[in-house]
Amino acid sequence: QVTMNVGVAHSEVNPNTRIMNSRGIWLTYALGVGMLHIVLLSIPFFSVPVVWTLTNVIHNLGMYVFLHAVKGTPFETPDQGKARLLTHWEQLDYGVQFTSSRKFFTISPIIIYFLASFYTKYDPTHCFINTASLLSVLIPKLPQLHGVRIFGINKY
Amino acid sequence: MAHTSAPVRNGHPLHPGKNDVGLRNGFSKNGQHLHHTKGGLYKRPFTESFEQAPLYVAVLTYMGFGVVTLFGYFRDFLRAWGFEKCNLAQEREEQKDFVPLYQDFENFYTRNLYMRVRDNWNRPICSLPGPQFDLMERVSDDYNWTFRHTGKVIDGVINMGSYNYLGFAENDPTFLTSVEESNEKYGSGVCSTRQEMGNLDIHEELEKLVATFLGVESAMTFGMGFATNAMNIPALVGKGCLILSDELNHTSLVLGARLSGSTIRVFKHNNMQSLEKLLRDAVVHGQPRSHRPWKKILIIVEGIYSMEGSIVRLPEIIALKKKYKAYLYLDEAHSIGAVGPTGRGVVEFFELDPRDIDVLMGTFTKSFGSSGGYIAGKKELVDFLRLHSHSAVYATSMSPPVAEQILRSMKCIMGLDGTTIGIQRVRRLAENTRYFRQRLNEMGFIIYGHEESPVVPLLLFMPGKVGAFAREMLKRKIGVVVVGFPATPITEARARFCVSAAHTTPMLDKVLNALDELGDHLVLKYSRHTRSSRPELYDETSFEMDD
Numbered sequence A: 001q002v003t004m005n006v007g008v009a010h011s012e013v014n015p016n017t018r019i020m021n022s023r024g025i026w027l028t029y030a031l032g033v034g035m036l037h038i039v040l041l042s043i044p045f046f047s048v049p050v051v052w053t054l055t056n057v058i059h060n061l062g063m064y065v066f067l068h069a070v071k072g073t074p075f076e077t078p079d080q081g082k083a084r085l086l087t088h089w090e091q092l093d094y095g096v097q098f099t100s101s102r103k104f105f106t107i108s109p110i111i112i113y114f115l116a117s118f119y120t121k122y123d124p125t126h127c128f129i130n131t132a133s134l135l136s137v138l139i140p141k142l143p144q145l146h147g148v149r150i151f152g153i154n155k156y
Numbered sequence B: 001m002a003h004t005s006a007p008v009r010n011g012h013p014l015h016p017g018k019n020d021v022g023l024r025n026g027f028s029k030n031g032q033h034l035h036h037t038k039g040g041l042y043k044r045p046f047t048e049s050f051e052q053a054p055l056y057v058a059v060l061t062y063m064g065f066g067v068v069t070l071f072g073y074f075r076d077f078l079r080a081w082g083f084e085k086c087n088l089a090q091e092r093e094e095q096k097d098f099v100p101l102y103q104d105f106e107n108f109y110t111r112n113l114y115m116r117v118r119d120n121w122n123r124p125i126c127s128l129p130g131p132q133f134d135l136m137e138r139v140s141d142d143y144n145w146t147f148r149h150t151g152k153v154i155d156g157v158i159n160m161g162s163y164n165y166l167g168f169a170e171n172d173p174t175f176l177t178s179v180e181e182s183n184e185k186y187g188s189g190v191c192s193t194r195q196e197m198g199n200l201d202i203h204e205e206l207e208k209l210v211a212t213f214l215g216v217e218s219a220m221t222f223g224m225g226f227a228t229n230a231m232n233i234p235a236l237v238g239k240g241c242l243i244l245s246d247e248l249n250h251t252s253l254v255l256g257a258r259l260s261g262s263t264i265r266v267f268k269h270n271n272m273q274s275l276e277k278l279l280r281d282a283v284v285h286g287q288p289r290s291h292r293p294w295k296k297i298l299i300i301v302e303g304i305y306s307m308e309g310s311i312v313r314l315p316e317i318i319a320l321k322k323k324y325k326a327y328l329y330l331d332e333a334h335s336i337g338a339v340g341p342t343g344r345g346v347v348e349f350f351e352l353d354p355r356d357i358d359v360l361m362g363t364f365t366k367s368f369g370s371s372g373g374y375i376a377g378k379k380e381l382v383d384f385l386r387l388h389s390h391s392a393v394y395a396t397s398m399s400p401p402v403a404e405q406i407l408r409s410m411k412c413i414m415g416l417d418g419t420t421i422g423i424q425r426v427r428r429l430a431e432n433t434r435y436f437r438q439r440l441n442e443m444g445f446i447i448y449g450h451e452e453s454p455v456v457p458l459l460l461f462m463p464g465k466v467g468a469f470a471r472e473m474l475k476r477k478i479g480v481v482v483v484g485f486p487a488t489p490i491t492e493a494r495a496r497f498c499v500s501a502a503h504t505t506p507m508l509d510k511v512l513n514a515l516d517e518l519g520d521h522l523v524l525k526y527s528r529h530t531r532s533s534r535p536e537l538y539d540e541t542s543f544e545m546d547d
Helices: A025-041 A048-069 A088-095 A100-119 A124-141 B055-080 B104-120 B173-186 B201-214 B225-236 B251-260 B272-285 B314-324 B379-388 B390-394 B400-414 B421-443 B463-475 B505-522
Strands: B132-139 B148-159 B218-222 B242-246 B263-267 B297-302 B327-331 B359-363 B373-377 B455-459 B481-483 B494-498
Touching: A025 A048, A025 A100, A025 B055, A048 A088, A048 A100, A048 A124, A088 A100, A100 A124, B055 B104, B055 B463, B104 B463, B148 B505, B173 B400, B201 B218, B201 B373, B201 B400, B218 B225, B218 B379, B218 B390, B225 B251, B225 B297, B225 B327, B225 B359, B225 B373, B225 B379, B225 B390, B242 B251, B242 B272, B251 B297, B263 B272, B272 B297, B272 B314, B297 B314, B314 B327, B373 B379, B379 B390, B400 B421, B421 B455, B421 B505, B463 B481, B463 B494, B463 B505
Parallel strands: B242 B263, B242 B297, B297 B327, B327 B359
Antiparallel strands: B132 B148, B218 B373, B359 B373, B455 B494, B481 B494
8 A cells, every 4th residue: 555645744735836936946947958959969960050949949848748648746735636737827817917937938948049049140041940839838828728739638 | 934023012901011021122032933922922932933935945846746747648649659658547448439438637746757756655554553663565567557465564664644642553552452342342433413312421421521631511422433523514514604724634533624605714824814804804794695693603723733734823713713602613633632732722722721612622533542533522412513504414324343442542641540651652752753754854844734743744745755755754764644636735745754653763863864864965954043952052153261
């Protein structure tokens, strides 16, 4: 019999809601993106524009999967699964919009996009890929799309 | 971060004219905490610390969790595609088309992190959990999915995890004769509720003794400590009432609050400014939409918080309660018997009047070596609970040998059995606590909590260290309790030590030496406040030989 005791030491029902406000997590995220970039830069075949586009695309792909595709919590919560159908982004701060974590995670892909556009010298192909990737990660963050599942994809 | 507040210079409404004596010459020692007495509310300085680790520790902790998460996804992929044997329960083939019973993502953490370190919890023991106990050795051949016992017994393991504050978890025959006699006389179970046939004379005697012990008018006991909270809070408050509960309250209090149907507002842990703000908002604005006044405002706090080791700021809460006319429910599960000069709990620790607190609740599990809980207070309150508590109507009453054990241990603590064993144990616990905490602080570990609380959480931070710490301590024959996310905040995984009066100084020294060694080996000494037992060496203004 395996049991995990979520929420026994504090009355926080869903720890996922405040994990992005914890001390040091923004710095860890920034360092993680930096590490990804350095690893990609060290591959000898890729030129600098390709590396920046790849960083942008991989970062946005990871962000999309972990924040907007995976639903529910990786542990059982004592609230009988209220958050089972919500993505992590929708769970942040119990659905309150425009908190500082939400602003930070909205601005960071934009900053990476600016840097990628600069380093790819605004080349049309790269620009198209980067813009599509940025939109895929910005549109789900809009407050109007909170809880919205287009064409029923990822609903249950 | 150390809890400090600005000392009150002009005095406090309750004690006008008393000056604060915390700062010496207006200069605070480097690394020491400001001692403040809040205008005379506290008779002694209140020193608690919750030091934050350096930022790189938090970053490394998140990276650790990130690595574990990525590996978890990888292993799930391997298990799903058949490259790795799946040890979990699975549906049968013919059930695969049905709606699934469980969501597998909810078990992600359990499968991928908890399973790897599972051998540090639920260890079977084969002796009573006194200051030392015997463990059954178990090994796992498939990375903790199944265990098997080798048949060997690891004996003499020092027990730093049991809530045995006064050492009453013992097998001394002279002490236990009365318990055995009550078992012969009454039987082992009552099989009825308090209101029907389950009210025995031993229950009445116990309740009178508990009331005398605490210094209140009357008390009522229940068979289960968790149920005492969960069943009685709904009897006291209901719809239209407001509960102000501390952030870190135990699950039983949270469950009782939710079952009652009142509005619950949470204030920051032990933070009196947060509580006062909530009280003011409640009194000024009333109920949410109708703005009618609240029927009752009940503040629910605990005496000692078992995960943090912090002690509640009771004098300030009582001052606030009197000012805003709220009620106070104090859960002394860990503090009764464990703090206070004669073991009467936090009320005695702060030298307050027990009549100021409306509902005194506690359990007999921790310091009395028994089980069950009590609620004490004014006679009208307890009489009301005898009629209206769910536990009194539906739950079986306390078993007689259990009640006799509480009677015996409480008489021992009060000195009514003619010996001084009880008071010696209380003093021994205080000495052990001070010694243990002081040595750990000197070594440089980050310890949470009040300096006189017998619960000592030692911060480990990183998920890998949680498993390594517990295993290494077991190799050195010391049993510890470690806790990680999600039971604690994500960066604050900890090992929790419970000091007991039954621990002798050689036992504590053995534990401390092991911690010293492990602290260097696992790099756990993150404290940036240097605390030495010889502060005068650091206060020298000149180091001339003849000063």
